[in-house]
Amino acid sequence: MTTAVQVRRTFAAPRAQVFQAWIDPQVMTQWFARAPDMQPVTVVEVDARPGGRYRVDCVGQPDNKIYKMTGTYSEVSPPAKLVFTWWYEGADFEQSRVTVEFREISPASTEVILTHELLPESQREGHRKGWIECFEMLERALSKEANS
Secondary structure (H helix, E strand, C coil): CCCCCCEEECCCCCHHHHHHHHHCHHHHHHCCCCCCCCCCCCCCECCCCCCCCCEEHHHHHHHCCCCEEEEEHHHHCCCEEEEEEECCCCCCCCEEEEEEEEEEEEECEEEEEEEEEEECHHHHHHHHHHHHHHHHHHHHHHHHHHCC
């Protein structure tokens, strides 16, 4: 039985732009840890270097509960790969690990492969759905950026 969640999606944007969307706080507020029906992210702090930390706070709907996600980067290899730990305040599990690979399909198209490991079985489906929703929001953010 697999212990990882994997989500793949191809974005109509250059690899460097897609990678940057994962480490630029201004862009991350538009998509990271968000579903289409959630309020905008309230805090994003990013120190994108090995050993650097990130923090993302978002407000859930309909409960208005603040969810605080934190972690540490173990690999930052622009524009190809990010690896970081993942944990949120109140989680009933230890830190998990997220690996994000950015593969150039063409100069204007990038496949993102996200692998989220070390999640307890009870958390996998919810995280899979959450990452799919984040990818939908990322696609909107990249499209918005391309049109501005």
